[in-house]
Amino acid sequence: MMSELSLGNMRVVDDLTLYEDPGFSKKKYFLLSDEREIYLKLDEQQYLYFKVLIPYLNGLTNKEQIEEELRNQLGQSIDISKGIEFLYQKGLFYGTEKKTVSKVELELSGKKLFEAPMVAIQEKYGLLLRRTLVFIMILSWISIIVGMFLIIRDPQIVVETYRESKSFRWSEVALWEYVVVGVGIFLSVIIHELGHILTANYFGIKLKSFNFLIHMGISPVFYIKYKNLYATTSKKKALVLMAGVYFNLIQASLFWLLLCLTSDWKFAVLMIMNLGAIISNLSLLGVSDGYHVAAILFGVEGLRWNMLKQMSRIIQIKGQGRPVMSRKGWLMVGYFLLSYGMTFAGIYYWIKLVVDFLGLHILNSNVISILAVAAMLMSVGYFVIKFFKSLRNMNLS
Incomplete structure (x- = not known):
């Protein structure tokens, strides 16, 4: 046990941080380490406990010295054994080389294709990124106001514009137009992530990397890794996360204006x-x-991670009888399964849409459907096996 070991040659990781978030309705508390990818939500008592404990863990050689210093400071005895054991189990001491698993990567169960570092870019171009955000916000307000004005002035313009946009023949569409649409869709996704990047930079949140992976082997996913997202207020976190959606709204309004014109x-x-x-x-x-x-709004950060742990618990005790869980635990598992069910349904309809379209030009739609579904099942099957293997090996402590 860590509490029985000398602390002389051990120290907590340098970036271990305690953060008090005022929240929207009540305070929230976090224990964080980006170096070890640990983001733990605490209650108030745990926060106060570690607030007095952690400053003494570096520089003092043993448990007795730390307890004596805390007793002198607080005027009462405090047992630090459980706190030290907790930090040790979480791999928050140097020398505990505990391999952590990224929650995002575990849940996405994807193959990462690249990870582009953002630290140097933010340090060099931080001011330019802030000015870019201001310019885009002004442009967005103009485009949204003008787009809404057109609809309010003539509600029929929506139907008429949509009909006119369909008045062409697929056989007359040039290859370059397909390429333009493909590039436009790709850029729309990148601009969504740019919304997160620019807003995080504006609020002083450090960026770690821009990542791209293939979810379940078939669905491309872009996402941003932040260095200190949890060590900021709930309001700023929510704005950063919603910025991507807002940038999609900006794009939709701009394409609407271009559609009305052309x-x-x-x-x-x-x-x-x-x-x-x-x-x-x-x-x-x-x-x-x-x-x-x-x-963030409802103060249930980490809910999906708890769902993953519930799923892992069920898998790990397989063959030992029915798992004993609370009603809340079973509801979390149900929500988790619904989430993935909807994901698979979305992937299926996306493939069906592509297949129906390709069937107009290339091969019989039924042949393509069979091939596409077979490829999807093979790819998804591989990553599902990989995902459940990760769940089976999860540390539930």
């Missing part, structure tokens, strides 16, 4: 894609921005 089907596709992204990201299922914002 009736070009390409702008209709890009507008609808961004509106769909808004709906998807506001969903409370999966690891959407909407879920994370709701967790």
